[in-house]
Every structure is written in structure tokens, then in C-alpha cells.
Amino acid sequence: MIQTIDLRGLTPSRAEFLDLVPRAVTDVSVAQGAAEALIDDVRERGAAALRAQAVRFDGAEAASIRVPQSDIDDAVATLDADVRAALEEAIDRVRSATAAQIPPAQSTVLGDGAVVEQRWQPVDRVGLYVPGGKAVYPSSVVMNVVPAQAAGVESIALASPPQVEFGGRVHPTILGAAGLLGITEVYAMGGAGAIGALAYGVSDIGLEPVQIITGPGNVYVAAAKRLVRGRTGIDSEAGPTEILIIADETANARYVAADLVSQAEHDELAAAVLVTNSPAFADEVRLELEGCANSTLHSERVLVALRGQQSAIVLVDDLAAAARFSDAYGPEHLEIQVADSDAVLAGIHSAGAIFIGAYAPVSLGDYLAGSNHVLPTGGQSRFSSGLGAYTFLKPQQVIRYDRDALEAVSQNIHALATSENLPAHAEAVAARFPR
Template structure:
């Protein structure tokens, strides 16, 4: 069922390998041309433009952009108890993991009377995005809010697209998740217009202020990604997220049913989702194909899954050894990487490039999506070669505080002057010498 690439005994160099492996093609540059008028209109006309585009793209026009507190309270009160219990558990585990990520300030004594302190200061106001397209994503609310709160962000606003089915409000489960997390500012707006109003701010239809943010995080479609790219600089962003990906490195010990189920679990996100199997076993590849044929027909989103699995972004890559497989998955740098081999922990410890690594048969990606405690907002499109997933650090800025006494500056003054002269920036040296002009007199 999956397209096959046979690299047994001939794994190419990294650059060629990256070009060979299956990958979804997303043209953010092309989307910029469609997004620019939206962003410009929101900048110039505020909420009027937001609501026009909301009506055009989402088929509904909310009375206000900001969701009333009563609607958040109602969504939480009416939340299915089983879903509430699951969200409570997901939140608790995420808080446990992310609390350990918070860095403390560090002071280093460089010389007698000279210190440099690194202070970690949270971003003041952050806009968090929870998608609302083909699925409902209360888990994305958890994954965005928890690290921001652990970092100490003082002001949070959650954006999620309004739904005609729910009277112009975001999905009630999304609202309930926000309420559970103590987020009381939620805006019913999605896509590029959400990023634009977060960046520029506006005045709501009831006269209340929609204050701009300093940073926007969270995944979305190509238009939201294009808007993040366009507005970067006015706002900080976490990353440019593309279609979701799973890669599984497996040998002959892997269970074909587990592998197939996990490939399907990512394929149901989107027709562009990538599901890639890298294996040393042709027999496993055949067995996985057979399992896919059976399981795809039985799953709820059969057409979506089938399109994703048969697309050019998905496939099986055959390799001779697990070492070759590691070369392949490191070149691919998957958003989610599962290791299903005989010595999964040892192999996982050798992985260099992945958004998150899932070890062995009992750590499927679905666990990380919801209740592992890890974060599921992860780099896609090979960005895991140089970028990390969302964490507490995303919302922190390191500020160096330099504190030198007169004696400490005097001790190093000559070296500062020498380096300033070497760079032909004499005024830099003069700024130091000015403090000791009395010495010559």
C-alpha cells in the first residue's frame, strides 16, 4: 500500500538523502499572496475586517470577537465528565513535565567586582492558537497554555475559529479546556485574520480593547503559517508548522499491527499528513501493508487516511541495518519518531534529529498527543534538525545583566581599547577611557 524506496546497502549522503525521502510539499510563499490582503485589511480596518473574513472563511459572524465569560463557564459545566477527567490528567502530567523546564537566574563572577547575571524573563503577553478545521483540538490548548503559564507569562489570549454549529463560538470542548486552565480571554477568530488581529490589536464590537500580543504560538494551516511568517518581527513566533509527520524505525521484532495503527493515527489528521516507515525487514513492510489495507477500511476517516498514506509524502524506506535506518531518520528529522526495534532504548539514545522520540511498543505517538506529559507542538518539515518543540523556554528571554565596579573595569580597560582599535571603532575604547581621564592628570 505504501510507496517503497529501497536504500539497502546504498544510503546516500545527507543532502541527497533528504531530497530522496518522502515529504509533504507546502508552498508558504504562494500562500503569502493570498494572506497579505487579509493581514493588511485587519491592520487598517480592525474588527470590521476580522468579522468580514471570518464570515467568508468560516461561514459565521460572531457578535463579538471576544468570547463572553459566561460561555466559557457554560462550556466547562456541560463538558462530558470523562473528557474532563482526561483533560485534568493531561494538564496535571503536562504541568509536572514543564515545571522542571523553568530555568533559574544564574550569576557568574567573572572578576573581582565584575559579574554577569543571566535573568530569565517571560514574554509579557502571548497569543495561543488552537486549530478548529478537520478536528477539535483541546489538547493543543493544553500544550500551548501549560508551558506559557509555567514560564510565568502574565497575559494569555487563546484564539480558535468560530463554528457555525455552535452559534459563532469556538468548539465548546476548546472553550472548556481554556476554562479548566484558567484562561479567561478567548477570541473567536481563526486563520490569517487571527494572527493579524493578535499582532495589531483592535477594538471589539462592544467597544472593549483587543490588546495586541508580543508572541504567537500554536499550529495551523498554511494560511496561518504564512501570516506568522509575514508578521514575524511585529510579533515573535514559535515556528512555521507544516503537515504532521510520523516516522517509525522498526526491525523484524516490531508488531505490524502496532506499526500500521500508528501510521494511520497520524494520517487521519490531514490528507497531507506524512506516515513513513523505515525498516530493516521487507517481511515487516509486507505485513504492515496488509494491516493497512484492513485497518484503513475500518477506520472512521477512511478517505482522508487513504489519501494521506498513498500520497508522495508517505512511504516505506528499506534499509540493511538499524545503523542505516538511523542515518535515514536523522536526515528526515521527523516531528514524531517511534523506535520499534529489539533494543529500542539504546537506539533511541542515538537519535540526533526528531521533534519527539517514542521508545518501544508501549509509547505510541497518540500517548504524546494527549497524556505523556510531553509537548505535542513540534517542528515539522525537517526543522527538527535545528529547532525544538514548544516548551517553557519558548516563552522566556535571557537577559544579561552586567555589573562591574570601577576597579574591575579598570583592570580590563586596556584590552577593551585594544579590541576596539582592532575593529576600527575607537569611540568604543574612548567610552571606557573617559571614565579614567583623571588618571592621566
């Protein structure tokens, strides 16, 4: 069902590890041409292009591209009571955890009259994308909106594809989640065209361009985000979801198998990886996977993901090697289920989110942990972080020097400006101190 990669007895270098990690074959560039054509179409024809793309890709023209407030209000009023309670709890928890991500303003005094202030300013306007496709993601509404609000963003536009099942309207659960968060600007549009619309604006529906676009999507959405980067900021080019579990013989094989299946459920290209130093435990998990994968609702999708080249059980000599493998992989979700989790955690430097112990499954993080589930995929956690309030903040330095403080460093400025052959730099300072 799932391949085994045996690394026992090997000590791969960092570069060799990168070649050994299992990955799905996903090349965003193959979708770039199509995404560019869709973006250009929206720039040229505006709402007409969005309507045509909705029919072509979503099977239904949007009833209204800009969702009326009455539809949002109705969606809130008709939300399933249990779903509403869960969303409200998730909102509260994510708000609490996100509040810790707001850096305080700082002042550094470098001498009398010489102060550098550090402040964090929110961007003015953001566009948040919530995909349709194989599932409905009200949780993604929460995970995108709450950090933007925590950062102090004043203008938020949310886009989600129109649904055939609901007459070309955005899924009511998505609208209900948006309404609970006070979002009033929602657009029924999806895919690369929606990303282009958010980046460049669409005047005939009153959509103003945004400064940052966040949220997951398919390969065309990822390609579109790559194309508009520079025109607007983006969070990341999200790819298929992935889970890596480091476990030893003390872990519960059924829990581990269930967690692997939970992420394989997302997509046929989802990656499910177990790294263990125990061959006997690996065999236990393999047996449990048979039952879990075949009995779950989306078993066909799960089985494709588990059998894919991106999923594996990896055997290593010890847990230190497991940590090194994980760091080379750079997982979106990392679970650590071992006897001494702190010892393994000390060796981990790259992961989108880390779940410790038998009772912190990734499913918890998807919904109610309080952490954010918009995380870097495809190894990007080796150099980037998940979505947070900081995504929507711009650090700025404010410099305050009085006359004496500038004079105290004027000779140093003159020396450096002269060494770089930029005499006007030195002259700008000297002008303030005529002899």
C-alpha cells in the same frame, strides 16, 4: 497502498538523503498573498473585517468576537465528565513535565568584582491559536497555555474560529479547556485574519497586540505567521503532521500499522513513514495497513495520506542507516520500536519528540504523556524544537563590574577597540580612569 523506497546497498550523503526523503508538496508562499490581504484588511477595518472573514471562511459570523466570560463558565460547567477528567489529568502531567524546562538563574564570577548573571524573563503577553477545521483540539489549548503559564506569562489571549454548529461561537470544548486553565480572554476568530489581529491588535474589540504567537493551523495560518514575524515572535510555521517509525523484526506489525494510521487520520497531506531493515517485517506492516486503514472512521482521508508521495516504507541495510535517514528527515514524531532502542537513540539528533518502545505511541504524546504535542514539522526539527516554557522566555545577561574589575581589563578593551577603529569605545573606559 503505500510506496516502497529501497535504499539497501546505498550510502547517500547528507545532501542526497535530503533529496530522498518523502515529503508532501506544501509551499507556504503560495498562500502568502492571500494571507497578507486578510491581515491588511484586519489592520484597516478591525472587527468589521474579522466578521466578514468569519462569514467567508467559517460560514458563520461570530456571535461575539470577544467571548463573554459567561460562555466560558457555561462551557466549563457543561463539559462532558470524562473529557473534563482527561483534560485535568493532561493539564497536571504537562505542568509537571514543563516545570523542568525553566532554567535556573546563574551567576558567573570572572574575578573580584566581575560578575555576569544569566536570567530568564517571560514575555508580557502571548497569543495562542487553536484551529478548527477537520477536528476539535482541546488538547492544543492545554499544550499552548500550560507552557506559557509555566514561564510566567501574565497576559494570554486565545483565538479559535467561530463554529457554524454552535451559532458562531467558539467550540464549547475549546472554551471548556480554556476555562479549566483560567483563561478569560478568548476571541472567536480564525485563519490569517486572527494571526494579524493578535500581532497588530484590534482596538474596537479591546484586543492588544501580543509579543509571541503560537499554535498550529492551515497553510494560510502558517503564511500569516511568516508575514507577522518580526512584528511579533512565532513558534514555527506548522505544516501537515508526520510520523516516522524505526522498527525491526522484533516489533509488533499491528502496533506499527495502527500508529501510522493514527497520524494519517489528521489530514490528506499527513506523512506516515516506516523505516526498517527487515523486508519481511515491511510486508507484515503493509498487510496490517490494509485492515487498519479501511476499517477506521476517517478511512477516506487516511487512504489518501498513505498513498501520497509523503508516505512510504523505507528499506535500509541496518538500524544505523535507519537513524541516519531519520536525522535527514527530521521528523515531528519519531517512534523507535526495536530490540535495542538505546543503540538507535544514540544515533538520533533531530526529532520533535521521540517515543520509545511498543507502549509509547504518538497518541500518548498527543494527549497524556506530559510532553508537548506542538512540534516542528517539515524537517524543521533539524534546527528547531517543539513548544515549551522556553518559547516564552527571553534570556538576559546582567553585567556587574566594580571599578577595580573594569580597570583590570581596560587595556584589553583599548587594544580591541583600537583594532576595530572604534576609539570612542576605548575613550568611554578611559574616562573613568583620568590620569
